[in-house]
Amino acid sequence: MKKGVLPVLGLVLAFGLGSLWAVQATRSEGGGLLFDSAWWLVFLAPFLGVLAAGLTRRRDPRIEGDKVLRHNGAARLEHWTHGLGTALLLATGVGLGFLFVPRLVRDTDGVWLMMNLHFVGVAVFLFGTFYYAANTIISAYRFREHLPTGNAFSFTVHYGKLLGVKKFTMPPEDKYFESEKMAYILAILASVGVILSGIVKVLAHLMELPAWLVSAATPVHGVSTIAMLLFFLAHVFFSSVLPMSWPVLRSMFTGYVPREYAEKEHAGWYKRLSDSDDAATTAGKGA
């Protein structure tokens, strides 16, 4: 079996079996809420993510012939668990209604099914997010790669030229575009907000919390959801709909982008990789 198949299989199983579990719990007598009966999974998932990070050996980006390794297996697992978990959470969250969004499901069965599917999304999302967070702590330089630099404004404004100027040259972007790096800050804030407020909401099932805490968690969860939804829609558009991003989308499945693409769209990153390759070759010859 190919090494990359295992995470895919795990994801399919998590969503498939999780959805079946959600349906079965909803149909049980009195309508079981997984947030009540299986609360422990909400707290287990983050630790499993951290444990998985401890067991993961990652390969760093490198130039390999006519292609460049951009997303190693761990990056792909982080992305799809976090992303698909977020998608399920957003869909079920919108169905349940929040802030000014009216509830779309009217009957109790529908509400319970939505809540149980939300639970499945929570488990997958927390695993993926904490897997990413622990991986980032292990390799802090990956976090720095995501942070905006002094070029954030000038590089991002530069894209405006794409609209009408024929002789457009890409600024020497690093691994992530400066615009992506700014959106990353929003994604982190939204994730932290949604996780902290969500944990309060789950804890309310287990213990008596002060009313002000639960009442504060609900709007924070809603506002974080709005931020997450905006980020999610923008991310899907810029990473999947725009043709210029298709090579990166493919690399989220295969791990690799064409060398030509990296040279053109991510000149700064490509130069960094070339320099480190040269340094490694020189060091190898020296030894």
Next chain:
Amino acid sequence: MSEVKDINPAGEGSKGLSRRQFMGGIGALGALGVIGGAVAQVFLLPDEVIAYPISGGFLLVDQKKCSGCSTCMAACAIAHHGAANHSLARIQITQNPFKAFPYDIDPVQCWQCDECTQACPTGAMHVDPETGVRTVDQMRCIGCLRCVAACPRAVSAVQWDEQTHASQKCDLCLDTPFMDDEGGVNGRRACESVCPMRAITFTTDLPEQTEDDYSPNLRTENWTSFGYVADIEG
């Protein structure tokens, strides 16, 4: 293709505990702790026995006296929400012209039992310690609708409030920001005080029970002054 090796800076090779090993340890310990806690909760902790104090009273509606004017619904919504909106009323009067008297009118008001309170996973639906009234702390409600489903009435006496995204139910006017008078068990109930037929009353006595419902009789002597029979056999 050149051999690909892990060049992660946090990899093994350095002395002591690497960041990766530390993370693995934290993850394993945490996972074991959560699993252990969940297992211990199942086997070690005894089942909780919760006793709910009885309510200080409840509303009765005489089906045979009710004309279905829905004034009570408007009054309830106005007293609680400041709007004459039937969807916001905590007492619901439904009418079915295809049914014979007195079943053509079906009043649904809260009996102040404790089914909804027991069903609530967060304690939002609770018993007011002073009055015994079953009421909702909407700030704690997570909107799971378990209380709505748990209500023994054919039409639930607990409703989903779309405005606040929380459950709501009759609190005997304990919390009525749009009513000047004091409500609650010892106060004034909006629906009761506006009913033109005097078909609603607050009581602390259990009325005559049928197989699955109460059968209140509020047709007193005053009822005859309207030209009706004082006690209609149902």
